Amino acid sequence: MAELTEYQGPASMEKITSLAKRRGFVFQSSEIYGGQNGAWDYGPLGIELKNRIAANWWKEMTQLHDEIVGLDAAILMHPRTWEASGHVENFTDPLADCKKCKNRFRTDMIPEENLKKKICPECGGELTDTRKFNLMFKTHIGPTEDNAGLIYLRPETAQGIYVNYKNIIQSSRMKIPFGIAQIGKAFRNEIVTKNFIFRTCEFEQMEMQYFVKPGTDVDWFNEWKKRRWAYYEKLGVKMDHLRWHQHGPGELAHYAKDAYDIEYLFPMGWRELEGIHNRTNYDLTRHTEYSGKDLQYIDQDNNNDRYIPFIIETSAGLTRTLLMLICDAYDEEKVALEKNTGETEGSADDWRTVLRFHPAVAPITAAILPLMKKDGLAELAQDIRNELKEDFTTDYDQAGAIGRRYRRQDEAGTPFCVTVDYQSKDDGTVTLRYRDSMEQVRLPRAALAEKIRQEIKGYKRN
Ligand code: ATP
Numbered sequence: 001m002a003e004l005t006e007y008q009g010p011a012s013m014e015k016i017t018s019l020a021k022r023r024g025f026v027f028q029s030s031e032i033y034g035g036q037n038g039a040w041d042y043g044p045l046g047i048e049l050k051n052r053i054a055a056n057w058w059k060e061m062t063q064l065h066d067e068i069v070g071l072d073a074a075i076l077m078h079p080r081t082w083e084a085s086g087h088v089e090n091f092t093d094p095l096a097d098c099k100k101c102k103n104r105f106r107t108d109m110i111p112e113e114n115l116k117k118k119i120c121p122e123c124g125g126e127l128t129d130t131r132k133f134n135l136m137f138k139t140h141i142g143p144t145e146d147n148a149g150l151i152y153l154r155p156e157t158a159q160g161i162y163v164n165y166k167n168i169i170q171s172s173r174m175k176i177p178f179g180i181a182q183i184g185k186a187f188r189n190e191i192v193t194k195n196f197i198f199r200t201c202e203f204e205q206m207e208m209q210y211f212v213k214p215g216t217d218v219d220w221f222n223e224w225k226k227r228r229w230a231y232y233e234k235l236g237v238k239m240d241h242l243r244w245h246q247h248g249p250g251e252l253a254h255y256a257k258d259a260y261d262i263e264y265l266f267p268m269g270w271r272e273l274e275g276i277h278n279r280t281n282y283d284l285t286r287h288t289e290y291s292g293k294d295l296q297y298i299d300q301d302n303n304n305d306r307y308i309p310f311i312i313e314t315s316a317g318l319t320r321t322l323l324m325l326i327c328d329a330y331d332e333e334k335v336a337l338e339k340n341t342g343e344t345e346g347s348a349d350d351w352r353t354v355l356r357f358h359p360a361v362a363p364i365t366a367a368i369l370p371l372m373k374k375d376g377l378a379e380l381a382q383d384i385r386n387e388l389k390e391d392f393t394t395d396y397d398q399a400g401a402i403g404r405r406y407r408r409q410d411e412a413g414t415p416f417c418v419t420v421d422y423q424s425k426d427d428g429t430v431t432l433r434y435r436d437s438m439e440q441v442r443l444p445r446a447a448l449a450e451k452i453r454q455e456i457k458g459y460k461r462n
Pocket of ligand 1: 156188190197198199200201202203204205272273274275315316317318319320321
């Protein structure tokens with residue numbers, strides 16, 4: 001397959017940002033005060049989508065692996081953690097300012113020519129020297145604001161896992177190889193935060209740290225690369241929009257022996273979605289040094305051999321995955337007239353915007369729509385909704401023409417609409433309408449929940 005060189009779909013960041021706001025996926029943080037840079041709020045559809053992505057990842061990484069357990073560590077950690085991890089010293093971006101237009105740039109992100117000549121890529125003004133800027137947010141804990149109370153907001157969730165690794169071995173009797181998974185907030189003082197929620201100062205990560213015997217790390221690294229690729233395939237993501245990027249010597253983080261990013265072709269180009277890293281025994285060795293605690297693994301099945309495990313990390317952004325899935329799902333199409341909608345040729349409704357989410361992550365699974373409000377159809381539809389909501393997230397909409405209501409659900413990415421009409425009153429059947437194909441099938445109300453479950457399980461994107 002020839003690699004795509006640039007994005008070719010109908011989405012643009014402007015369209016995605018505007019749809020996200022209009023439909024209540026994502027709002028600007030503190031919008032009434034003019035917004036807060038690098039921070040975003042997730043609205044009713046956004047939080048459903050985010051929760052479902054997290055649940056899907058959690059299931060994939062814990063429930064389906066007997067040897068992976070979960071953890072939820074605190075955001076505030078002992079500050080020595082970040083000295084040991086190398087973040088105090090090394091977690092920096094190289095920055096330069098333009099003396100003329102006052103813009104600030106990450107010098108690893110501007111063309112080399114500009115950097116060499118110290119010329120601003122925006123206005124041609126003179127750039128200052130490059131200096132290191134630490135990305136960790138600092139605050140104070142306790143009653144005084146002096147250095148004794150200095151504390152950091154964690155810039156990655158991984159360290160919470162490393163400092164608990166012995167607790168988990170002891171409490172859960174884990175044997176190497178085993179993994180620890182965690183989903184949680186991370187904070188970075190990012191200077192360039194454009195492209196909507198792609199790069200933010202407050203975001204969420206989904207990380208899994210896999211502890212292996214030294215010498216088996218390369219095999220496990222390759223294995224996790226395969227598994228994480230397969231994960232996106234299972235989610236129905238456009239696979240020609242994904243590619244690998246191996247970190248070259250200059251890009252490798254201070255702790256890494258090898259690192260690959262899974263990149264996605266966003267409307268603004270190829271960008272990192274997830275990193276798979278061979279972190280070696282760097283972190284646990286450093287924590288041993290800084291804490292004075294023995295963090296060796298004792299291999300009871302092998303003459304009590306002792307060693308510091310190597311760690312293979314899979315690190316994905318939850319909020320970045322959400323953005324990726326909206327971009328990936330976004331489609332616009334001219335549609336044929338739909339059955340039973342009363343639409344006429346040339347009406348505004350013959351174009352639709354549709355989000356083709358996998359039904360397992362779609363914010364609303366089923367919308368229940370009575371054809372009319374009157375003649376008891378609304379009550380019947382409400383009753384069906386009450387039944388379905390035990391198992392699925394549902395929506396109910398009785399406002400306006402049915403064709404319009406389908407379009408609203410298409411735009412929210414709802415995979416199934418259940419339409420209740422006069423025949424439903426007579427024979428207890430309803431219509432199930434599919435978002436992607438717009439096909440409609442009639443089935444008994446009693447068979448609805450099972451049918452939806454089957455459709456979610458067997459979903460294949462065209
Ligand atoms: P970059 O080089 O783009 O700043 P990184 O290589 O430092 O990112 P990692 O530290 O490997 O990123 O973080 C793992 C994952 O966390 C990334 O693949 C991304 O999905 C997510 N992530 C990192 N930084 C941010 C951010 N500022 N906003 C949103 N998601 C982020």
